[in-house]
Amino acid sequence: MFGLFRSCAQGETPSAALQLKQAMEMLEEKENALQRKISIEHERFQEFTKAKNKQAALQSLKRRKFYEDRLQKVGSFQARIHIQEEKLLETHLTHLGDRKQIKGNLKGSSVNTKIKSSKSKVLAV
Numbered sequence: 001m002f003g004l005f006r007s008c009a010q011g012e013t014p015s016a017a018l019q020l021k022q023a024m025e026m027l028e029e030k031e032n033a034l035q036r037k038i039s040i041e042h043e044r045f046q047e048f049t050k051a052k053n054k055q056a057a058l059q060s061l062k063r064r065k066f067y068e069d070r071l072q073k074v075g076s077f078q079a080r081i082h083i084q085e086e087k088l089l090e091t092h093l094t095h096l097g098d099r100k101q102i103k104g105n106l107k108g109s110s111v112n113t114k115i116k117s118s119k120s121k122v123l124a125v
Helices: 016-050 054-124
Strands: none
Touching: 016 054
């Protein structure tokens, strides 16, 4: 998809979040460029229509339609990337939640063992 995931310089591989961010930025740039081209073709169509140049006007309309289709595809790519970002964030948050739960369980178990050991010392005296 537009050469998005090329390896970084110096052999580093970017994280998934960074790749998605770069892809989204590139798609936004492509969207802006396509919108400019669509507006240019619309102006050209109007000029050709005023000059009564039907063939050039039809070609301009065809190019404009082509750019609009491409713009729609870019929009679907952006939606797909947005969904991937949400899934990545959700996975990250659940992973952090699991980590915190495990850490809490470990702290709780260490407290329990300290309490048990202190009780056994008290009972032994």
